[in-house]
Amino acid sequence: MDKAKRIILLGATGSIGSNTLEIIQRFPEDFQLVGISAHKKCQALAQIAETFQVPSIALSDESAYQSAVEAKIFSKDSKLYGGDQALHQLIEETQADILVVAIVGTHALSPTLKAIEKGFDIALANKELLVLGGSFVTQAIQEKQVRLLPIDSEHNAIFQCLHGNNTKDLKSIILTASGGACRDTPIDQLQDITPHQAKQHPNWSMGAKITIDSATMANKGLEIIEARWLFDLEPHQIKVTLHPESIVHSFVQWIDGSVLAQLSPPSMTFAIQHCLFYPDKRANPKPSIDFDESFSLNFAPPDLKRYPCLELAYQALKQEPYGGAIYNAANEIAVQRFVAEEIRFTDIPKIIEHTLNNIQTPNTHTLASLLKIDQDTRDFAQQLDPKKL
């Protein structure tokens, strides 16, 4: 690489954010962090800004921004953006080569579209934004001819397996799923799972929302929709297999019967590093798979009674162009209500299903109508009484 790649990292204080910082710190000659964001954690963000000497900083929560300004916790040499429009402004006013999208939820849609418009490559961890606005993002990517590099481990695996092959010969992709925190809980006891139990992932260390989504497999549902947009697939070409070891990150199956897989230990640094250096590769100090040891890998079809959110994702795909938006927003509200102990673990798929079946959608498909459906879904899912469903 001739000169350092300039990176903007949205969600610097989160799980993907800190893995990304670890890589940037390991390769100071290759990367320059020119912008960072967090929602509320201003002290942690100030620490990152100081360590990496970051010139542009965004705090998307208005009150966190106000307190940070009052307490003067950021150096006056850096530019500070705050509130609802902070991420958009940060992108608009900062020059970079790549945007790493590592925030949760759909707030990244407008800043990501802005970054594409400015010609930045996108390294995307956030799946919600493709599930919501996949058609707009992929269209903008094609128009601007920038790279969309998937960090989500399954999609990163597929991206690597497709490399150098002719996608017209693709039969299907097979996403692997660990099964999440409740994979061994008897089905009749799932209704009593607490938020604390749902947050204990057997293999991966991740943020709270995605860990609960792994337990319901709404995460795999979101990934099915994400894959549809990333790789332009028909629903029947996207399959899921239960793989408790989380070593194979996904498979690609060709029409001639051969199957390719990508393997690495369950750490997101492999996928993030792949995206940051793409198309080059660098050594990773994390232990890789050791073929001098014996080990076995297991695969099984998922039980749809245990994971109803999986089947609902295929229903959402049939309800394009708004099915993904409804699935995502209904799930987000249901997870919030589960964490607040208003509803049970097993009410999450009920809320998604009822919402998918009842939200009215318009015939037009614009960014404005998409955002309206997103809001309508949230309002609808918020007031549903699962006992009546």
Ligand code: NAD
């Ligand atoms: P996290 O909860 O650890 O971190 C979230 C980050 O987003 C934080 O920096 C936080 O400040 C910021 N944030 C929170 N609410 C926000 C808001 N309203 N507006 C703007 N920023 C906000 O989450 P995570 O586990 O790092 O996941 C980030 C994204 O990556 C998610 O979309 C997740 O699905 C995806 N992902 C994560 C993993 C993983 O291993 N953690 C793997 C694959 C995909």
Ligand code: MG
């Ligand atoms: Mg994943």
